[in-house]
Amino acid sequence: MSRTPRRLFAATTALATALVALPLTALSASAAEPHVDNPYAGATQYVNPSWAALVEGAATRASDPALATKMRAVKTQPTAVWMDRISAIAGNTAGNGLRFHLDQALLQKQSGTPLVMNLVIYDLPGRDCYALASNGELPATAAGLARYKTEYIDAIAAILADPKYQSLRIAATIEPDSLPNLVTNISHQPCQQAAPFYREGVKYALDKLHAIPNVYNYLDAAHSGWLGWDSNAGPSAKLFAEVARTTQAGYASVDGFVTNTANTTPLVEPYLPNPSLTVGGNPVRSAKYYEWNFDFDEADWTAHLYNLLIAEGFPASTGLLVDTSRNGWGGAARPTAASTSTDLHTYVDQSRVDRRIHRGAWCNPSGAGIGERPQSTPGGYAGSHLDAFVWIKPPGESDGASTDIPNDEGKGFDRMCDPTFVSPKLGNQLTGALPDAPLSGHWFEAQFVQLVQNAYPVIGGGPSPTDPTPPSAPTGLTAGSVSNTSVALTWTASTDNVGVTGYDIYRGSTLAGSSATTSFSATGLTANTTYSFTVRAKDAAGNVSAPSAALSVTTTGSTTPPGGCKVGYSVNSWNTGFTASLKLTNTSTTPLTNWALSFDFANGQTVQSGWNANWTQSGTKVTGTPVPGSWNATIAPGATVDIGFNGTHSGTNNPPTTFTVNGQTCALA
Numbered sequence: 308m309s310r311t312p313r314r315l316f317a318a319t320t321a322l323a324t325a326l327v328a329l330p331l332t333a334l335s336a337s338a339a340e341p342h343v344d345n346p347y348a349g350a351t352q353y354v355n356p357s358w359a360a361l362v363e364g365a366a367t368r369a370s371d372p373a374l375a376t377k378m379r380a381v382k383t384q385p386t387a388v389w390m391d392r393i394s395a396i397a398g399n400t401a402g403n404g405l406r407f408h409l410d411q412a413l414l415q416k417q418s419g420t421p422l423v424m425n426l427v428i429y430d431l432p433g434r435d436c437y438a439l440a441s442n443g444e445l446p447a448t449a450a451g452l453a454r455y456k457t458e459y460i461d462a463i464a465a466i467l468a469d470p471k472y473q474s475l476r477i478a479a480t481i482e483p484d485s486l487p488n489l490v491t492n493i494s495h496q497p498c499q500q501a502a503p504f505y506r507e508g509v510k511y512a513l514d515k516l517h518a519i520p521n522v523y524n525y526l527d528a529a530h531s532g533w534l535g536w537d538s539n540a541g542p543s544a545k546l547f548a549e550v551a552r553t554t555q556a557g558y559a560s561v562d563g564f565v566t567n568t569a570n571t572t573p574l575v576e577p578y579l580p581n582p583s584l585t586v587g588g589n590p591v592r593s594a595k596y597y598e599w600n601f602d603f604d605e606a607d608w609t610a611h612l613y614n615l616l617i618a619e620g621f622p623a624s625t626g627l628l629v630d631t632s633r634n635g636w637g638g639a640a641r642p643t644a645a646s647t648s649t650d651l652h653t654y655v656d657q658s659r660v661d662r663r664i665h666r667g668a669w670c671n672p673s674g675a676g677i678g679e680r681p682q683s684t685p686g687g688y689a690g691s692h693l694d695a696f697v698w699i700k701p702p703g704e705s706d707g708a709s710t711d712i713p714n715d716e717g718k719g720f721d722r723m724c725d726p727t728f729v730s731p732k733l734g735n736q737l738t739g740a741l742p743d744a745p746l747s748g749h750w751f752e753a754q755f756v757q758l759v760q761n762a763y764p765v766i767g768g769g770p771s772p773t774d775p776t777p778p779s780a781p782t783g784l785t786a787g788s789v790s791n792t793s794v795a796l797t798w799t800a801s802t803d804n805v806g807v808t809g810y811d812i813y814r815g816s817t818l819a820g821s822s823a824t825t826s827f828s829a830t831g832l833t834a835n836t837t838y839s840f841t842v843r844a845k846d847a848a849g850n851v852s853a854p855s856a857a858l859s860v861t862t863t864g865s866t867t868p869p870g871g872c873k874v875g876y877s878v879n880s881w882n883t884g885f886t887a888s889l890k891l892t893n894t895s896t897t898p899l900t901n902w903a904l905s906f907d908f909a910n911g912q913t914v915q916s917g918w919n920a921n922w923t924q925s926g927t928k929v930t931g932t933p934v935p936g937s938w939n940a941t942i943a944p945g946a947t948v949d950i951g952f953n954g955t956h957s958g959t960n961n962p963p964t965t966f967t968v969n970g971q972t973c974a975l976a
Contacts, residue, residue, distance in 0.1 A: 377767055378755075378759055390426065426478065428460075433446065440708065442718055478523045484527065486505060488505075493884055514554050529568075530608060535600045536598075537818060547561075548620055566605055570669060580847050586648075618816035626694030629691075633677065663739055664738075708747070709743055723740065726740045776805075777803075798825050810822050819840070819935075832901075872974070889951055893944055902968050904966060912960060
């Protein structure tokens with residue numbers, strides 16, 4: 308499920324410059340500073356005068372004086388500068404060039420105070436392979452990649468390396484929507500074609516930009532409603548690590564990750580803090596709106612992602628950014644308390660602040676509002692390791708046109724931007740997109756008005772959505788009964804200044820589940836296997852505690868399924884990717900529960916993402932287990948379940964020769 312961030316828009320240089328009061332300092336460079344851990348700490352951020360001019364124009368046209376006042380408060384906020392095509396570097400009819408913004412940043416910089424300019428690198432070959440509204444100018448070909456390197460990245464790097472700008476801190480958001488598409492949408496032919504160019508292009512950008520000491524690289528990491536599922540999250544972290552390891556500086560080439568770029572996923576779902584809370588006999592995460600995803604918001608996703616990144620080898624200093632430019636969801640439609648309904652779907656729909664019809668509704672969603680203002684090292688999210696809240700998507704930029712608009716920008720018509728379209732991707736519902744939208748990246752004043760009106764926190768004052776204090780770390784983690792497939796865990800309750808709402812239980816770096824109490828049963832384990840468990844506490848504001856001390860537990864001896872099992876394995880390969888489909892049949896006369904299907908790859912293949920099972924890989928060994936509580940957790944006698952995954956290979960992709968379920972060898976179908 309992709310969504311489309313865009314570039315900045317046209318405004319006259321004279322008007323733009325006049326609208327922001329700037330000191331008349333010379334444009335000479337100051338001495339370069341050492342590369343720091345968090346570039347936002349103690350720094351101001353660049354306010355784009357071109358965007359400020361558009362906001363001022365909207366305020367001038369507003370008939371409501373109170374609304375105009377709020378708009379003028381917004382125009383002083385920092386927003387990112389988008390380099391969405393080669394001509395944007397020098398400047399084109401759509402906006403000023405990179406040097407213009409760098410020079411303006413020098414004028415805004417105050418002596419003794421660092422200034423961060425947020426810059427978006429966004430022109431990969433075959434850009435945005437799963438959506439049409441933000442397709443780019445370069446084809447997914449070797450020729451397109453060559454132009455990307457020489458005419459785009461090299462040109463940007465040459466300007467940023469100018470000693471004139473060495474006193475600025477440049478935070479580069481690297482290629483929104485690119486690598487995440489290779490995890491979730493690799494079965495889509497355009498994404499298959501773009502995959503090698505995405506990997507090589509991102510690597511090249513990281514290498515060239517990391518070589519400039521005052522540039523900080525933040526890779527795009529989608530959002531919780533896209534990658535939050537374990538079957539997407541783990542493979543995403545692995546892919547990020549794979550790409551980082553190919554760079555000249557390795558993990559050091561990546562300073563951090565940015566989530567929610569140009570999306571509207573809330574920072575916190577304050578009335579849905581526990582995805583495992585049972586309503587009507589089912590956990591909240593099983594509601595159709597969340598589809599078994601544990602991560603309801605960006606506070607959940609950034610904390611989840613950080614743990615996965617560290618497990619993959621990224622340093623503990625890795626920082627996260629959240630784009631909060633459009634995820635406030637205030638206004639009259641915002642709930643003020645949790646629902647009292649006993650119907651699961653009603654409970655979720657009445658409790659969630661995210662008012663979209665579906666979490667996959669990404670294009671100009673009706674009802675959205677401006678979120679938290681940009682700030683460095685925001686408190687209250689210790690588990691997320693946040694460097695800053697940022698506005699990567701300038702409020703008022705369209706995500707895509709509501710109707711087909713001919714253009715020379717390479718942007719197609721995506722029906723997800725059409726408010727009259729009933730989308731199969733959204734459960735056969737209308738998209739919820741605003742009408743009369745222009746091309747992506749163009750000023751959309753009706754959307755901007757709505758964003759200001761629905762801002763949360765309210766512009767100019769209002770309640771704060773966050774409690775800054777996380778709970779204490781759980782203590783006394785202990786194992787009770789242990790079987791070959793499960794472990795019963797208990798721990799001592801955490802404390803919080805407001806109140807603990809639940810606990811997340813991790814099996815290694817994988818979220819095993821959540822509990823509203825101080826106990827949890829970890830199921831779906833493999834016999835004779837050692838696992839490491841930790842627990843984190845959460846409060847209603849989304850704050851997450853430090854982890855408990857790790858507990859190591861070994862499951863008991865193996866269990867052989869009565870009767871037997873049969874496995875069919877088929878594969879569809881392309882370039883360096885493949886899709887594997889498996890059919891697991893219970894050939895015994897009794898139900899097969901808590902199954903663990905294992906096999907070894909013959910040629911070093913790597914699992915990227917999967918479906919209908921949780922997939923883990925250690926070296927060559929791959930194991931698939933049922934998603935806890937899912938429909939296929941038990942396989943009836945004679946029944947077959949279809950599971951599978953996407954993966955990568957290095958040119959040879961021989962199938963596994965032996966499959967086992969809970970330690971017993973299965974027949975080959």
